[in-house]
Amino acid sequence: MNPIVNLVLWATYFISLYFVIFWLLVFLDGGMSEKKTKKLYKHPFVTIVIPAYNEEKRIKSTINSALGLDYPREKLEFIIVNDGSTDKTEAIVKKSIKSNKKFNIKLVRQENKGKGASLNSGLKIAKGEFFICLDADSFVKEDALKKILTHFNKKKVAAVLPLLKVQKPKNLLQKMQWLEYTVNMFYKRLMNKLDCLHVCPGPFSVYRKSVLKKVGGFDENNLTEDLEITLRLQNHHYKIVQLLDSDVYTVVPKSLKELYKQRSRWYKGAVSNALKYRHMMFNKKYGDFGFIQMPIIVIAGIIAVILITSFVYYASKPSIDYIYNMRFVDFDFITLLKNLVLNFHMLDINYMALLVSVIMLMMSFFILIKSHQYTKEKIVKHGIVPITMYFVCYFLLLGVIWVGIAIEMLLGIKQKW
């Protein structure tokens, strides 16, 4: 093997293992139990903004789940921003307003300008002390808001994030995403310990409105405005809190094509925003966020691409060679099968690779178990198949998506040049 390729591969294994061990250390240092917060005595005024673009299928249930929140009605304001929908979204919203006259629901109409602009339209007229973004494909549990608000106990706290779960996963792909979300929430809680959160997701992230206004609202020309605003809050040294109670459910892609589209947007947004805020990288002023999280955002994709290409290459090369070579013996499988001899010895195993893989696998299992424990879910909730597939092929799948995105980005750069 080419020594440079070899070196890159081992460096990738080293860095991957390093990050996993690092976050395990964070976990082992004092556990993760949430501090008991006081009961919410005051009920501050809260604005919930639901940006909607062609959401006729789900907007009604999203509104209903928001209306069902356990919170004084007069302290809630709902702003639904119709971002130039071309379907029946607006009619459905209007109907909802009519039938829920006791609630303070406003409808804002605008040309299609994207989610960032929709949130800003809401922010402009929001009266609440707190500002909530609720994606139109998400549903919130009754007690979520009360639980979340108790965590705004310090002035520096700019945002509090709920525990995000996958809404009723039906097919295998969604069930694997359910596992992914659970593990991600565990990681986000660990990031929280080091003030390293880098994204306030669309479903029910609660912001202190004064802070949002102070930092200039949402970026309207951004692929991932939720990630951008979070990096901006980090840039201003605000605190963001991730909770592991207060459930919010979100609908996840049900097909590979949808998943690719979603992840493509996420990853491209992550890279471009990380570049935008590159001054934070390895900058002492930003503490752990600059030293561990910013580099992870940038190199996660590179690591994924390297791991997937090397894996696919080494896994498929023998069979491709075999088929290629079969040409020269007229594909006479029968002779080869009849005389199959196994020439295997314990000393043939690559123990170094085996050791690293076993350690990685064990740690992944440990994290999977702990994630479920902390999010109070059963590992086998959706059966054993999704877990097996999650370990066997989900990362492969995400890796393939990364490779596709990497190619797209490389081509994009070339076009610009």
Next chain:
Amino acid sequence: MRRISKNKYLIAALITSAIFLFGFFLGLVIEGERVRYTESVSKIQNLDFASLQVQYAYIDELSQEENCQAVAKTFEENIKNLEFTRERLESFDKNAKINKGGFDMLKREYVLAQLRYWLLARRTQNLCGQDIVSVLYFFSDDKICPDCNSQAFVLTYLKKRFKEKLLIFSFDESFEEEPMVPLLKHVYNTTSYPTLVIEGKKYTGLNDKKEILDIICAYYHESIEDCISYKNETVKE
């Protein structure tokens, strides 16, 4: 000023390095084991060869040609083991980190062993009247010889078809540490790879199943099933 978890960075680096170092030393231990293992196998194979030599000498001396069959079986078995170990040795050598020298010495032994068997085969062919075709196969690494992988595949395939009737001896042309390799290269004037020397005649470039069958089937005195079926196949075409 925000917090920097220096200790955790450091401990994580230490643990990760420790795991990799452990893996590296494990690799070294395994490498040592590989050398020792190949050495011990090689010792047994040397003994096997000596025994075989004596067996043939015995047959020759006491005109025990009726026992040829039994000895030929041993011969075939020994060659098979030799080839297994040679293949394993090649892959051990490819992955060797520090013990290159140890593997080179073993590789020399295997080159010599192959040649000894080749010479023995030539001598016993007359003695026992065995119908054998022997092939010397010169290969090189992927860069010099991208076709060698396929050539080896074809040869392995043919070996499976002809079994003891076909003897294949492989030589890494770049392994000049053993003086017999350059000598053979000189004798057969091999310059490009793969090169096959079948019963003394040289064939360069990748030869597929058909081409080799054409060559070797001409050498067999008796009618061999595989050659007959091959001829039938070509007639049909």
